[in-house]
Amino acid sequence: MISISKKRFCLVGVSLVLVFGGLSAQEKPASTMSEPMAVDGRISAALQQVSADRIRANIEKLVSFGTRSTISAQDPAAIASGRGVGAAREWIKSEFERYAQDCGGCLEVKTDTFTEPAADRIPQPIEITNVYAVLKGADEENAKRIVLVTGHYDSRNSDILDVKGDAPGANDDASGAAVSLECARVLSKLKFPATIIFLTVAGEEQGLNGSHHFAKMAKDQGWNVEAALNNDIVGGDKSAEQDHAVVRVFSEGLPAAATEQEIKRIRGLGGENDSESRQLARYIADVSRSYKKDVDVKPMLVFRLDRYLRGGDHSSFNQQGFAAVRFTEFRENFHHQHQNVRAENGIEYGDLPKFVDFDYVAHVAGLNAATLASLASAPAPPANVHLLTKDLENDSTLTWEASPGGHAAEYEVLWRATTSPEWEYVQKVGTVTRATLQLSKDNVIFAVRAVDPQGHRSLPVVPLPER
Ligand SMILES: [Zn+2]
Numbered sequence: 001m002i003s004i005s006k007k008r009f010c011l012v013g014v015s016l017v018l019v020f021g022g023l024s025a026q027e028k029p030a031s032t033m034s035e036p037m038a039v040d041g042r043i044s045a046a047l048q049q050v051s052a053d054r055i056r057a058n059i060e061k062l063v064s065f066g067t068r069s070t071i072s073a074q075d076p077a078a079i080a081s082g083r084g085v086g087a088a089r090e091w092i093k094s095e096f097e098r099y100a101q102d103c104g105g106c107l108e109v110k111t112d113t114f115t116e117p118a119a120d121r122i123p124q125p126i127e128i129t130n131v132y133a134v135l136k137g138a139d140e141e142n143a144k145r146i147v148l149v150t151g152h153y154d155s156r157n158s159d160i161l162d163v164k165g166d167a168p169g170a171n172d173d174a175s176g177a178a179v180s181l182e183c184a185r186v187l188s189k190l191k192f193p194a195t196i197i198f199l200t201v202a203g204e205e206q207g208l209n210g211s212h213h214f215a216k217m218a219k220d221q222g223w224n225v226e227a228a229l230n231n232d233i234v235g236g237d238k239s240a241e242q243d244h245a246v247v248r249v250f251s252e253g254l255p256a257a258a259t260e261q262e263i264k265r266i267r268g269l270g271g272e273n274d275s276e277s278r279q280l281a282r283y284i285a286d287v288s289r290s291y292k293k294d295v296d297v298k299p300m301l302v303f304r305l306d307r308y309l310r311g312g313d314h315s316s317f318n319q320q321g322f323a324a325v326r327f328t329e330f331r332e333n334f335h336h337q338h339q340n341v342r343a344e345n346g347i348e349y350g351d352l353p354k355f356v357d358f359d360y361v362a363h364v365a366g367l368n369a370a371t372l373a374s375l376a377s378a379p380a381p382p383a384n385v386h387l388l389t390k391d392l393e394n395d396s397t398l399t400w401e402a403s404p405g406g407h408a409a410e411y412e413v414l415w416r417a418t419t420s421p422e423w424e425y426v427q428k429v430g431t432v433t434r435a436t437l438q439l440s441k442d443n444v445i446f447a448v449r450a451v452d453p454q455g456h457r458s459l460p461v462v463p464l465p466e467r
Pocket residue numbers: 152172173204232233
């Protein structure tokens with residue numbers, strides 16, 4: 001058992017009743033300020049390979065299929081003619097296969113095809129295909145852990161049932177599909193202990209059908225998806241009001257998959273801001289601080305599932321109980337989404353490549369790649385993290401099980417004020433599985449993370465109370 005010396009805290013916390021911001025001096029010792037994670041030179045070098053030109057070529061290629069409406073033609077003749085969702089799907093598959101060849105077969109390219117029954121936005125049953133590439137983890141035990149990046153390759157215009165008219169979908173969401181492709185291209189040159197999946201789905205505009213099917217398959221087959229990064233509308237539309245230095249990261253608060261009993265506990269303990277998806281969002285912010293020299297965009301964490309009246313593929317993963325977030329440009333231009341290409345009263349409508357900032361998409365791809373690579377390099381999060389609450393006391397004792405997979409060199413206890421958006425303080429506790437801190441659990445939120453010898457950090461795990 002590690003017991004953090006009270007004396008040490010008293011050195012900095014001379015007056016224990018003096019309150020700085022959210023926490024008292026005792027809870028805010030200067031020696032434990034949280035620092036960004038260590039930079040991994042290998043990851044940094046991979047980020048330098050992310051190419052705005054490649055992303056531009058891929059977005060323009062996706063737009064060249066005219067429409068990628070999920071209900072557009074996908075028969076062999078349509079595929080041969082290069083128009084429609086089928087042609088787009090075949091091209092994405094061939095592109096992943098090209099990357100696989102370039103890395104000596106390190107990527108396994110797969111499709112997930114299913115029939116979606118007729119619904120509001122689906123006039124008759126339709127075959128939908130998700131296309132993905134798997135970079136299997138190099139370590140047998142850790143290969144079971146999966147981190148995933150996704151974007152939807154389908155598009156739409158003003159009429160969700162229009163299967164013929166142009167629906168370029170350059171920003172929504174060729175940009176997101178291009179992020180998955182570019183992450184696959186640059187990261188497939190490296191090996192990681194955990195598995196990375198580069199996914200592109202269809203059916204998003206019709207009702208999140210592709211992501212729903214994929215996430216359910218992952219759940220039914222018992223996949224351990226630690227994180228899903230959804231990129232949807234990451235084109236950085238070139239409107240005057242755009243902030244090209246910022247990308248929004250949306251994360252759910254109350255988990256969609258929580259049971260009534262879990263919701264009751266969350267309500268009772270003030271856990272509304274600590275879903276696994278929110279830990280993932282904070283992790284992305286941590287990654288962006290470490291790789292700020294390589295990634296020229298800052299995440300703006302939005303503690304909300306999605307924008308008003310809008311949805312996205314991350315929620316399909318949330319519904320199956322997986323941590324998932326959504327990346328979206330800072331300011332959307334609604335003239336350039338879900339619109340027939342046209343000009344009216346001097347306004348240009350339509351989702352065309354000329355409105356997309358390809359450098360911006362490359363920066364967002366870099367942030368995704370840095371997050372995927374950091375998570376896939378890190379040890380598994382500690383398991384069964386608990387906070388002992390049996391006795392009334394002002395100390396806090398946390399217990400956990402060792403990070404499965406054996407890569408953890410040490411553990412760190414994090415904490416922050418209940419009012420703080422991000423982790424503020426950290427105490428290294430070594431290779432133990434139990435730690436007592438002279439901090440009151442009533443005043444702070446704790447988490448535990450595993451760290452490997454190179455400083456790769458797992459996602460932090462917030463403890464469950466144990467009586
Ligand atoms: Zn979209």
